[in-house]
Amino acid sequence: MTHADVLVIGAGPAGLAAVAELARLGLTSLLVEQRDQVGGAIYRRHAGNGNHVLLLPEHHRRRRDGLMQAYTQAQERVTALTASVFIGVDRDGRFLIDNRRLGRVQSVRSKAVILAVGTVERVLPREGWELPGVVSAGGMQVQFKETGQTPKGKILLAGSGPLLLALAAQLAAAGNPPLAVLERAQPLASAWWQGRAVFNVLRSWPHVQEAALYGRELWRARVPYLTGWQVQSVQTVADGLRIDARHSSGLARQYAVQHLALHDGVLPNMTGLPGAAQSADNCIVYAGDCREVLGADAAIDDGSRAAQQVARFLGQRCDSTPLDQAIAAAQRTQAALAQLFQAAPVAPTANTVVCRCEGLRRSDFDRLQVAGSAHELRLVGRFAMGACQGRFCAHTVSALAHEYGVDFDPAALNGDVPRWPLRPVSLAALAAYSELESVE
């Protein structure tokens, strides 16, 4: 039943595009998705009745609908395992999957694998960022898509990047505009001297339309977009959160809210995954944002391209030149946006929780004067050793280690021993382990 040509992990835009393209090329796939439904965070569906006001650019909607249609047409050649969490690869190259529907860990062997597991949102630690009520902007957005309701009470958005604008506009359109968007960078000011970056963003008509759509909504709802501002600290108070913000000029301001959404960009989600590889009898390809963060539309193209790469590995002929060109254009736009949103990092204060999983603060790091290597920082200090496996803290730990002259390379965290994406797996599911039929 599960015999398939290709194993695809993740059913977001890249994974869905990959299985649809594989089906078009006559190949079958096994699609593994941690949620109960496909679409990923970006195409999360509204659960429940009633209207959902979701402000979305038209081109984005069109590509989503096209992808879903292609996926529906591919059904005959796709076996989807939903509510199934990818938990790692064993030393024999078996991909392990916690099938939570069956309550059983299953393994799959496959000659060809496409990993499409998306991004990790970057959130720089500030004092109080670990408190309940503080979420990542992506986390707030995906929950809003699912419930169709904005969080109740006052909201503040802070950090850096275009996602803050998109989320602010979506919240405003749905009736609960944030008090403000605090942007650390100075994208408007830097536009004056980053002419080339501006030109490269303007070359992408969909991005111009998208910016206009969000800009119009923020203007209508009178949401202040404050650049050069950053959150210094968050405290829990009787009726929510008290937020101290500071401008680069030294000006300070306080906000009283119930919800704070933070966002400092996105990174590929690669921690603990096997590297991309291709040999005579084995092919592992990354697709979408987990290969390179280029956004949902480019992830669709990248998923199709990964499928074509695998098809070539399996002996088919196909040409990826048009997709290469589309992805190159997305790279140009993303590089230009990154330039406009360039900002100095937030330096954690002594009391700032650096490593949330292990509950470690900056002061714990400074106390660790004996740690002379990345290895000691982890084994003695416990930094980047918790459940998220450094996904959220490794870059900050790296910056702190650098101050002490220690090289702590987030990319090298894996070392020789693969550190799998740590997920809770019940003993009962492990005890019920079974091998799925091999994927050849």
Added chain:
Amino acid sequence: MNMSDTVALHFYWCSEPVPFRAGETIAAALQRAGRTDVGPAVAGLHGRYFCGIGTCQACLVSIDGASPVEACLTLAQEGMHLAPALLSQLARTPGADA
């Protein structure tokens, strides 16, 4: 009041009933009910919904006393009994094990 709010589906968070809609995650229902704190975590911190896609592992909860799952990925089901993933006596305080 919205029609969908009157649908009589409930689970229990620390024995208190929380309404949810079919197809909604545990985290979404808890958020709509105004519960952002999902119990003790290490070093005196608190569990909470954060990334929404299973990567941060900060929203783990226990269903019917069993091993933990991510509240942000797991669908709410009628009659579930949910509790913090970490027993409060296991939540270390800073420096306790140093």
